[in-house]
Amino acid sequence: MSLSVTLAVARRVLGQLRHDPRTLALALVVPCMLELILQQLFGRNSPVFQQVGTPLLGLFPFVTMFLVTSITMLRERTSGTLERLMTMPLHKVDLLAGYGIAFALLAVVQATLVSVLAFGFLGLEVDGPKWLVVGLAVANAVLGSTLGLFVSAFAQTEFQAVQFMPAVLLPQILLSGLFVPHDQMPRALVPIRTEHVLITVARTRCQSSSGVSTIPATEPTSVPRPTAINIAANPTESEIRPPYIERASRSRPRSSVPNGWAADGGDNSALKSSASGLTL
């Protein structure tokens, strides 16, 4: 592996993006547009916006990088450039790392832009450092890139590569905790969410602008596989906890208690869990 070759690949990929202003514009403008629509749809102070707004910041780079990477790599294979590179003093790791660096940089720009909009102008709030959200977004971009590279090996045409998007990304999004918090998911889905999905939802206490209610917010992030297997093998606190209905009757403030039920405080492990990327 050579640093100069890795950087050459990264510069080349960025050069290709520079020549494609339309893709660049789509990658940077669409997330901002969606975040704006969401805010307009539900209103600045609505719990839905506060709850969904932050995880969306992580989902945008995930989806964008999946598409961009899978198609770029597919082109590399079909155009013969990959074959040429394989006869040159270039290690496969250089190629992958170069791609990773280039797309992570794009993700930094994308996530920063949409975060500035969401946190600065749209009134989205998150308890914890905002740079961490950008960091998680970049981690998601790398995850999206990885999955994109993976499926590009199974696609023969760009048409097929695009078809992989609903097949691979939609389950990830459904199981990411955006729709159903992880600790309320059916047990059967638990191993998938932790081991295969590699997106887990870190629970952050997120305050709405009114400052009254405490809403569990979610942030997708990736978990290293050994950690994921470890989690899958050991029941978490949430899994040995009494079922949802029972807990409701006891009315105990817990991290998973929905909006408004935990007036006396939420989970303090918020920051810790989001940093480690685990569901506790």
Next chain:
Amino acid sequence: MLPGLTCDVAAGSVTGLLGPSGSGKSTLMRAVVGVQRVAGGSVEVLGHSAGAPALRTQLGYMTQAPSVYGDLTVRENLTFFARVVAQSTTTVDRVLAEVSLQEHADQLVASLSGGEKARASLAAALLGEPQLLVLDEPTVGLDPVLRRDLWKLFHRLAAQGATLLVSSHVMDEADRCDALLLLREGRLLAQATPSELRAQTGENDLDAAFLRLVEAAR
């Protein structure tokens, strides 16, 4: 794909790999550069087995389809490949001149004509001053003047000590080669110089000589 094919390519020469489409020219070339999975037999290149890491700095390969990035300019393409083979940017100007693409250096590859794309791809193969150049149909679709210039370049490189393996499906290029490998349906019909081939078949025209060999092989 290529059963029982045995051949040698002399160092410092231009060897033509000729045969119709589908005769296995590209497969043989891929085997030489080490990107083709070889089911049996051995391919030895410059004293190493094909695909060995030590070879990667000594090899220039031009695939049949232009293997350059369409969404980059010619210069950006060459600069990237030059960085990969650890060559300076002055090399880029040298190879641009060798394939007469200076005027198109800052044009996007996607906007070039077929022949220009092929030359951009050839330029990338020339970057590392390789000892072995494997060129898959480098002169397809080029005008006669350019074709002549490129063949001059090939011979100049060979005179400097490089070994060239050049494929073509047009027999009129056979005469420009020092040695010929004639392939048909994955089998080697002949390994000879153009004059040997003429003497062997009694035909003056190389196309006719090729036909004679095909008939003899039946």
